[in-house]
Amino acid sequence: MNSPALQRGTFLFLLAVVTIAFGWILLPFSGAVMWSVALAILFTPIYRRLVKRMGGRRNLAAFTTLLLATIIVVIPLVVITVSVVDEVSVVQQMIRSGDISFTSYFQQIVNALPHWALDLLNRFGLGNVEGFIGRVSQSALKSSQLIATHAVSIGQNTFEFLVSFGIMLYLLFFLLRDGAELSKTIRNSLPLAKPHTHYLLNKFTTVIRATIKGNIAVAAAQGIIGGIAFSFLGVQGALLWGVLMGFLSLLPAVGAALIWAPVAIYFLAVGDIGKSLTLIFIGVFVIGLVDNILRPLLVGKDTQMPDYIVLMSTIGGIALFGINGFVIGPVIAALFMAAWDLFASSGEGERDMPPLP
Template sequence: MQTPQLQRSAFLLLLATVTIAFGWVLLPFAGAVLWSLALAILFTPVYRRLVRRLGGRRNLAALITLTVALVIVILPLFMIAMSLVAQVAQVSQRIRSGEISFSSYFQQVVAAIPRWALDLLDRLGLGDVESMIAKVAQGAAAASQQIAAHALSIGQNTFEFLVSFGLMLYLLYFLLRDGRELSAIVRNALPLARPHTNFLLNKFTTVIRATIKGNIVVAAVQGVIGGLALWALGVQGALLWGVVMSFLSLLPAVGAALIWLPVAIYFLATGSLWQGITLILIGVFVIGLVDNVLRPLLVGKDTQMPDYIVLMSTVGGLALFGINGFVIGPVIAAMFMAAWHVFATTREPGDDSPPV
């Protein structure tokens, strides 16, 4: 005999199964879905203003908003990516030919170390300079091979990229146009009290908007400043290192310094004092100031998360999910904190049951 409890359990099992299966189907295009959702959240205020000005014509407003997103965000990134691929191939060729030799750069830095410092390294068991140079040479060779392999894979995966890119634009259009209705469906479908649902979904959208807006602005500013500084100082591949600096700046506090600080040390060690001092001043007082001022203002203030939570969730997200992790990590951390906040504030004294 079929009881209501059995029917409900069977339906919940079916619901979980089809949900997992649908997620599995979308998994190859998870990045496209993530960025279409993120861009929809970011550009929804623009879409709503256009709807009011165009007298409620939602299709036209969504199309104009999509064009604005293309012009402001997507096309500039696409152009930078194309220039970056060309420069990556050029730099990797110079590394293979020996024109750029990280081992020789390292050897010049070691040669400039004072004798007392070398004696100290000997006492600490770190004075085997030849083995260190050999390791640097091996690392440079491996890095050049990886760079060349990634540049080749970018060319080979052009079709997959175009499919994902087209899917992202397609989804972005409908998420802009039908976002309010889809949001209402999600709110009504979640088996939570309405205040809890609104709180969690609002936290979700706020964190995505703040993370993308803040991190992309900080990364772009640091990458542009760092790239221009390296170009002005005559460093080869300034565009490449500026883009790498932008990606590394997703790591709060220490990211961009992983590029400009070794270059400044090389300048100082090889006698280019004014170049080294100039780069250190720019790195500390300009690039560092951007990170210390803009990031808390744009990210931490809106997400209402401590800086150390933002740092750990960003690093963990990047380690687990790649470039998409700088959004996914903070979102997971924010939802974790929000869910526990709901749990803690809805329990009554002496009540050991979870909130409903």
């Protein structure tokens, strides 16, 4: 009854139970934990340099790195968020006053369509333009109500956000200071061969670092270019649309086009050919090239994943995990590919294992 096999089985069961229970406790703050780990991986090289320059004072180096992370990441996000909130309130007032009317914009586009296009709409049952506009307006009204509801929810959850933010900064400090020891403990605890464990953990850190740096660089570049272009062309709410383009650029290939393409179509429909061609040129040859050049270089090259895997894993991750999914999706995809590479090479001997990064 007290055999070693029974003891081991009981211990493994207990280990699984307490691990699941601990994960359950951390579940409400999973986003804070994930971003603290991601930022720790991203800023660890800076922390190591500071440790050398500060004579091995790890606490001071970790605190300095935390301040740098706050200045580089947190403060710009807060400033942009406040500016966007002000911009949204201005745009909302203009929509209520009628200065901005998406219904009239759509009507102008329909009125500019040639007869063959109208016949094509009639053939597909879309000829009732007024009814279609009514449905679009109704959908816009429901969307605004939904946004207002979420805004109230965000206001009610401000305390929870502040708690999560505080946990993230607190955990980031200790991950920076003790990250090397924690990583060593994980490597020694995992029931895998040491070369396999080392390879998978290196793949994990490489993908997180490349994904965050690459996606943030692409989002910032596309958002800035799009916002400047909209401001130059006289589009109202240029800052808001620029931020939306940056956010949607997390969807590779098609993200920013969801904003600038309809505006270009509108300019073309109302006869403003110059603005339309300018925006199309900027969208295709400037914003598009940023996505097609920077993303493969910063994300695909370091992660050693094909572009289509990066695309599918990013979209799938965002669909399942929200904004956090643009990091979680590629990480899962990279670990999937790395694990199968190890499995395929395990039958050919350790010497044929994929090279360590």
